[in-house]
Amino acid sequence: xxSSDVLSRPGDAAPVPDRGDVLLELEDWRVTLDTEDGSTxxxxxxxxxxxxxxxxxxxxxxxxxxTMTTMTALGLTTVVGLRTSGTVRLAxxxxxxxxxxxxxxxxxxxxGVIFQDHLxxxxxxxTIGSQLVDAVSLRTGRPxxxxxxxxxxxxxxxxxxxxxxxxxxYPFEMSGGMRQRVMIAIALAGGPKVLVADEPTTALDVTVQxxxxxxxxxxxxxxxxxxxxxxxxxxVVARLADRVAVMYAGRVVESSPAERFFTSxxxxxxxxxxxxxxxxxxxxxxxxxxxxxQPPDLAELGPGCAFWDRCPxxxxxxxxxxxxxxxxxxxxHYAATFxx
Amino acid sequence: METIVTQPRPTGTADPAPATNLVEVRNLxxxxxxxxxxxxxxxxxxxxxxxxxxxxxxxVVGESGCxxxxxxxxxxxxxxxxxxxxxxxxxxxxNVDRAALRRLRxxxxxxxxxxxxxxxxxxxxxxxxTEPLVAHGIGSSRRDRERRxxxxxxxxxxxxxxxxxxxxxxxxxxxxRIVIARALATSPRFIVFDExxxxxxxxxQAQILNLIxxxxxxxxxxxLFITHDLAAVEHVSDRLVVMYLxxxxxxxxxxxxxxxxxxxxxxxxxxxxxxPEPPSVARRxxxxxxxxxxxxxxxxxxxxxxxxxxxxxxxxxxxxxxxLPLELPxxxxxxxxxxxxxxxxxxEMAEGVSW
Numbered sequence: 160x161x162s163s164d165v166l167s168r169p170g171d172a173a174p175v176p177d178r179g180d181v182l183l184e185l186e187d188w189r190v191t192l193d194t195e196d197g198s199t200x201x202x203x204x205x206x207x208x209x210x211x212x213x214x215x216x217x218x219x220x221x222x223x224x225x226t227m228t229t230m231t232a233l234g235l236t237t238v239v240g241l242r243t244s245g246t247v248r249l250a251x252x253x254x255x256x257x258x259x260x261x262x263x264x265x266x267x268x269x270x271g272v273i274f275q276d277h278l279x280x281x282x283x284x285x286t287i288g289s290q291l292v293d294a295v296s297l298r299t300g301r302p303x304x305x306x307x308x309x310x311x312x313x314x315x316x317x318x319x320x321x322x323x324x325x326x327x328x329y330p331f332e333m334s335g336g337m338r339q340r341v342m343i344a345i346a347l348a349g350g351p352k353v354l355v356a357d358e359p360t361t362a363l364d365v366t367v368q369x370x371x372x373x374x375x376x377x378x379x380x381x382x383x384x385x386x387x388x389x390x391x392x393x394x395v396v397a398r399l400a401d402r403v404a405v406m407y408a409g410r411v412v413e414s415s416p417a418e419r420f421f422t423s424x425x426x427x428x429x430x431x432x433x434x435x436x437x438x439x440x441x442x443x444x445x446x447x448x449x450x451x452x453q454p455p456d457l458a459e460l461g462p463g464c465a466f467w468d469r470c471p472x473x474x475x476x477x478x479x480x481x482x483x484x485x486x487x488x489x490x491x492h493y494a495a496t497f498x499x
Numbered sequence: 500m501e502t503i504v505t506q507p508r509p510t511g512t513a514d515p516a517p518a519t520n521l522v523e524v525r526n527l528x529x530x531x532x533x534x535x536x537x538x539x540x541x542x543x544x545x546x547x548x549x550x551x552x553x554x555x556x557x558x559v560v561g562e563s564g565c566x567x568x569x570x571x572x573x574x575x576x577x578x579x580x581x582x583x584x585x586x587x588x589x590x591x592x593x594n595v596d597r598a599a600l601r602r603l604r605x606x607x608x609x610x611x612x613x614x615x616x617x618x619x620x621x622x623x624x625x626x627x628x629t630e631p632l633v634a635h636g637i638g639s640s641r642r643d644r645e646r647r648x649x650x651x652x653x654x655x656x657x658x659x660x661x662x663x664x665x666x667x668x669x670x671x672x673x674x675x676r677i678v679i680a681r682a683l684a685t686s687p688r689f690i691v692f693d694e695x696x697x698x699x700x701x702x703x704q705a706q707i708l709n710l711i712x713x714x715x716x717x718x719x720x721x722x723l724f725i726t727h728d729l730a731a732v733e734h735v736s737d738r739l740v741v742m743y744l745x746x747x748x749x750x751x752x753x754x755x756x757x758x759x760x761x762x763x764x765x766x767x768x769x770x771x772x773x774x775p776e777p778p779s780v781a782r783r784x785x786x787x788x789x790x791x792x793x794x795x796x797x798x799x800x801x802x803x804x805x806x807x808x809x810x811x812x813x814x815x816x817x818x819x820x821x822x823l824p825l826e827l828p829x830x831x832x833x834x835x836x837x838x839x840x841x842x843x844x845x846x847e848m849a850e851g852v853s854w
Contacts, residue, residue, distance in 0.1 A: 220700040221671075334791040364562035365727055366807075369771040369787045391701055394773025397781035421777040433775050435705035437734040440757055443556075444712050444735070449705035453670045 181248075182385050183209040183353055188245035190224070190231050190409075192238075199458045202228045203409040204245075206485070209353070214379060214386040216400035216417070218393065222454050224409040225389050226357055233266055233355065234259075250352060267298060271346030273339070275358040280342055281330040287314075287341050288326030291348065298349025313344040316381075318374055336367035343374065347382070354378075357389045372398055393432060397421060405429050408455055408465035411485060415492040425494035427470050464496070472498045520586075521689055521721045522551040522574060527583035529569050533796070541796045543569040545745040547583070549738075553688070556715065556722040558736030558753060560729055560768065564792050566745040567725045571691040574723065575607050576600065587689070605635045608682035612694035614674035618666040624677055625662035628652070631684040651680040655710060672703035679710065683718075691723045696731060708735060729772045733757050741765045744795055744803035747822060751830030761825045761832030764788075764804045802835065810836045 190202035202224045209215045219225040230236040232247045234254070247254040250269050254262045274280050282290055288310055295306035295313070307326070314322035317340040330338055339359060346354060356375065360368035376399055379386055390396060396403055396417065404414040405426065413426040424430045434448035452469040463479040464470070470478070477497055485495040529544040544566040551557045559567045572578045574585050576592050585592045587603055595603065611617050618627060628648045631637075638644035652661055655676040666674055675695065682690055692711065696704040712735060714720060726732045732739065733753050741749040741762060749762040760766045770786040788807045793799055799806050805815040814835050822831040 220702060336791050364792070365729075365771040366562060366767055366788050367791060369785065370789065373787050392773070393701065393775035394781075397776050397778055398773050400778070417778045421775060432701055435702060436775050437705070437708065437728075437730045438774060439730050439733060439769075439772065440754070441734055443733075443737060443753060444716070446709050446712065447705035447734070449709050450702040451706070453672060453703065454700075 180210045181208045182211045182250055183207075183387070184246075184248040185228070185232050186246040186248075188228060188232055188247065189243065190227055191242045193240040193242060197458070198242075200460075201409050201457055202231070205406075205409075205411055207404060207411065207414075209385055209387055211352075211385055212379075212383060214388065214399055214401045216388045216390060216396040216403050217406065218390060218396055218403060219406035220391055220454055222408075222457070223406040225406045228406070229355060229357070229387060229389055233270055233272070234262055235272060268349065269351055270353045270355060271348070271351040272355045273342045273346045273357065273359045275361050278330070278335075278338065281338060283330055285329075286326065287328055287330065287333070291326070291341070291345055294345045294348035298351075309348070310344075313347055314341070316347070316378065317341070317344045318370075319344075334367075335363055336370060339363060339367075339371055340374070343371075343378070347378070350382070351384075353385045353387065355387045355389070358391070360395065361390075361392075368395075375399065393436065405432075408460065409457060410465065410482075410495065411493075412466070412495045413493065414485070415494075419489070419492050425488055425492065425499040426466075426496045427472050427498055428466050431469075431471060466496075470498065474498055519553055520550040521553040521588060522557075522723070523584075523586040524549050524570075524574065525584045525586075527570065527573055527585065528581045529566070529573050529578055530581040539796050542745045542798070543795060544573065544580075547740075547742070547745075547747050549740055549747070549750060551689075551721055551723060552737075553721050554715075554719050555737040556724055556735050558724045558726065558732035558739045559742060560726060560732050560739060561742035562727055562768075562792055564744070564795055565742040566795075567742050568693050570742070571609070571693055571723055571725050575609055575691060576604075577609075601635075605637075605685040606688045607691070608685065608687040608689070609691045609693065610675075610678055610682050610695050612697050614671060614678050614698065615666070617678050618674060620666055623663050623665060624652075624657075624669075627666075627677065628681055628684055631681060635685050637685060647684070651683055654683060654714065655680040670703075671699050672706055675699060675707055676710065679707075679714070683714070687720070689721045689723070691725065693725045694727070695724075697726070697728070704731070711735060729757075729768055730774060741768070744792060744798055746803060747833070748804065749830075749832040750822070751825075751827070755827060755830050759825075759830075761830060762804075762834050763808050763810050763836065765832075767807075802833070810834075812836075 185205055185207040188202060188205040189200065192199045192201050205228050217225045217229065231241060231243050249265060252265055254265065257265065291310040291313060292303050292306045295309050296303045311322040311326055314325055319325050319337060319340055360371050363371065372395065375386065378384055388399060400417045402415065403417050403420045404411050405428065406412065407428050413424065413429050424433060431450040435450055437447060450469055455465055461479065463481060464483055467473055467478045474497065483495045483497050485493045487493050525548050527544055527547040528542065531541040531543055547570055549557060559570060561567045569578060573580050590603065625648055628651055629644055632644045632647060638647055649659055652659065657673065657676055669677065695711065696707050699707060708731065715722060724732055724735050736753040739750065739753045739756050740747050741764065743764050749756065749765045756765060760769050767786045767788045773781065790807045793803065793806055801817050801819050802815040805811040808815065812835065820833040820835045822833045824831050
């Protein structure tokens, strides 16, 4: 089991990380979507640091900007009409200062990505092997012929039995869990430092989800990976994150070591999410502490806190007029709220 | 050393003894014949029996392909059972004529996972809610029906403003409210919920679960709640049925199964539930079963779970275990593992020892 305290906090007994430890860093990252109806800010100034070997969970509901933040920062989105600003540093180099081609090369050498939809991410009419060999060849620059061994090695690493034989199978011959393992193998081709996982277990059965989570945990240790796990599921976060960043309406509203986050969440939204989850062993029919309303329309955000209209503890007028900044409340634990 | 202590928990319902069964399912089987002769029959549901007392909720838990949705559909007569019987309010659904079936249908409703696919994108909410009223001849006048539609919207927490709007103008949670309102249109006694919260955001799931519970309390409804989510199903259910590969592997009181899961598969499912809790707690040792559920067209011999079970012995491949009572007569599991093994495991679990 990985220790939950891998993250060192300033002021802790644990060693203070130097900046060289930061593998991926976003600074004031902003994304705006331009349409005929005007422009909508969908990511509104995100600062994130992911340290080497760390597992960061980026948590939020649909529309919170968690996927948009990551995918735009890594140049992995093809949505038309997106404008970005801010800085993205990956393994010491500023992606935003590079040419598109340079950025692409630097990124593909350092980052592997797995998506939720393992079915449509694979080409149905090509074998697993040829797709995996593509990935290895692309990442390493070696001719395809020399990549077959590494491809079967990768399949073995993600726990597929008979990797040599599996290279010849087609996606439809595999179960969802096996296909997700293939996706992980493709993401790991060429030995990236960072694995970005966008809800990779959402479409899977719970027992298969447990396998995939365990696999990623093992790979993280054996390959020294840094993990960014994008999810809406706090249960998954509890299982695998060292650190948590919660997004709401395009901003990080809380960021904390995972243990502190679950024992003493600060932002009213984070508290409400935890209160709303059904728990084992509760009496039948006991009411859940549901959060009223729904996430705001980003096109119509006012000047104040985006959570204001749903907030159970909103207090003064300040919540309506000022957007609370993300402030360090205790070592390593940040929250953007006036109400904690 | 007997350390298993049953914690007396407050149960939401009173003693269930006086309740009569609204739904009685006996040896239900739904087999699908492949189009090609060479294919083998898929036993989507096989030999499933349970009762649902009026006013209670039966949770059906399992993973994809276990037959839980087909079971729900068979009860509503949306798929024809291959064998076995479904009795609703004492009447065998196989033996009623069309007119009677139509009347019975208005007593039943179904709510699906996908609130987007369940609504016609070009139909206003008002029209979607009026349709079932017209189809079942409810309300003597247009005004009558309009009043009923407003009432329905109110019941699910939506205002009149929703009437003239289209589904796309609503969020996922609101759409699920609309679907629930439509299910309530004919004043059913029984609703099948098939993964009603799986497609919803975390902050919305609790709203919908609360609504489902409130409606049951207010209207005395009887529910079949189908899900893969053990935490959610325990929250709403009185009794549980755990299915694997078309068969019931465990059934019993929801609290009892939560405290002392009897079947290894239930324990694996239970162990796979991830709750928002501190990592120091969440990262306790868990059972992670390997592999995927087997192909229903080609099930293993004997016990269907044996190919993934860490307790499997030779006998499991030869003899299919029957559902037999555990410590409480109302709690049964279909497993060859001797009760002692199960109990020892459960004791370790209770003590937080890795298992």
